[in-house]
Amino acid sequence: MLDLAGVNEKDVVYDLGCGDGRIVLAAARRGARGVGVDIDLQRIHEAQDNARRAGLGRRVSFLRASFFDVDLRRATVVTLYLLPGINIKLRPKLLFELRPGARVVSNNFDMKEWPADEQLVIYHRTLHKWIIPAWVQGVWSCYIARPNGRRRHMVLELHRRFQQVSGSAQLNGRRLYLVEGRIEADRLSFTLWHPQHLLPAIRFRCAVVGDQLRGTCHADSPGADAATWAWGGVRRS
Ligand SMILES: C[S@@+](CC[C@H](N)C(=O)[O-])C[C@H]1O[C@@H](n2cnc3c(N)ncnc32)[C@H](O)[C@@H]1O
Structure with a gap:
C-alpha cells in the first residue's frame, strides 16, 4: 500500500482504523510521520x-476516536482497510478535507462511482x-492572451464529479461546450468546442492554484494554427 502511494519522508500518513499500527509503523520506517486512528482502545x-518497541514513538501517534471525527487536513496519504460501505461513507470527507494531490490507498475495497486512478493486484x-482532485467547480473569469498582445475574455463554468470535469464557456458571444475534461491533483485539462464548428476546438491545460488557473491552450482542429497561447482565470464563485 505504501509503495503504491509512493510514501517518502515528506509524507504524513493517516491509517484510518489502524489496528495494531503496522501500516503507520511501516510508514515511519520510511521516514514519514504517521497517525493511526482506531475506535478500539485495546488496539490503540x-x-x-x-x-515503543520499534523505537518509533517520536514519529507516530495513535488516537482513540472514530475516524469520521478526525480532522484529515494534515494528511498527505490516507490508508484504508475497512469495508465497502465505510469507504463510501468516507468519500465526501476525503474529497473535502484532503488537499489536492493527497493519495488515498484502500486494501481490497473500491469507492464505487469514484474510479481508482491506479490499481495493483x-x-x-x-x-x-x-x-485527490483540486476543487475546480464554479464560475471562472478567464483571459486568453493572443500573440498580438490582445486578450480575449472568457467566462468558464465548471462542474466536477470525482476526476471528471464538464461545463461550458462564453467566448466572443458564443457558447462553447466542454469535453474530455479531467482533473488530476491540481492539473486540469479539457477541450472547448462549438456545436456548429463556428470556432475551432481549443485544448486547454492548466494548474489550479487556489482560486487561480494558469496554463496554455492551442487550437485542436486539423489544419488550425499550431500556436500555443497563455490563458488564466480567477474564481468568480
Ligand atoms: C481490518 S482492521 C485494519 C487494521 C490495519 N489498518 C491494517 O491494515 O492492518 C480495521 C480496523 O478499523 C477499526 N475501525 C472500524 N470502524 C472504525 C471507526 N469508525 N473509527 C475508527 N476505527 C474504526 C477497527 O477497530 C479495526 O481495528
Missing part, C-alpha cells in the same frame, strides 16, 4: 506498545489508489 494500546488482493 497495542499500537503504542509496538511503536498483489497476493490475490486489489489495492486501489486515488489522487
Whole structure:
C-alpha cells in the first residue's frame, strides 16, 4: 500500500482504523510521520506498545476516536482497510478535507462511482489508489492572451464529479461546450468546442492554484494554427 502511494519522508500518513499500527509503523520506517486512528482502545494500546518497541514513538501517534471525527487536513496519504460501505461513507470527507494531490490507498475495497486512478493486484488482493482532485467547480473569469498582445475574455463554468470535469464557456458571444475534461491533483485539462464548428476546438491545460488557473491552450482542429497561447482565470464563485 505504501509503495503504491509512493510514501517518502515528506509524507504524513493517516491509517484510518489502524489496528495494531503496522501500516503507520511501516510508514515511519520510511521516514514519514504517521497517525493511526482506531475506535478500539485495546488496539490503540497495542499500537503504542509496538511503536515503543520499534523505537518509533517520536514519529507516530495513535488516537482513540472514530475516524469520521478526525480532522484529515494534515494528511498527505490516507490508508484504508475497512469495508465497502465505510469507504463510501468516507468519500465526501476525503474529497473535502484532503488537499489536492493527497493519495488515498484502500486494501481490497473500491469507492464505487469514484474510479481508482491506479490499481495493483498483489497476493490475490486489489489495492486501489486515488489522487485527490483540486476543487475546480464554479464560475471562472478567464483571459486568453493572443500573440498580438490582445486578450480575449472568457467566462468558464465548471462542474466536477470525482476526476471528471464538464461545463461550458462564453467566448466572443458564443457558447462553447466542454469535453474530455479531467482533473488530476491540481492539473486540469479539457477541450472547448462549438456545436456548429463556428470556432475551432481549443485544448486547454492548466494548474489550479487556489482560486487561480494558469496554463496554455492551442487550437485542436486539423489544419488550425499550431500556436500555443497563455490563458488564466480567477474564481468568480
Ligand atoms: C481490518 S482492521 C485494519 C487494521 C490495519 N489498518 C491494517 O491494515 O492492518 C480495521 C480496523 O478499523 C477499526 N475501525 C472500524 N470502524 C472504525 C471507526 N469508525 N473509527 C475508527 N476505527 C474504526 C477497527 O477497530 C479495526 O481495528
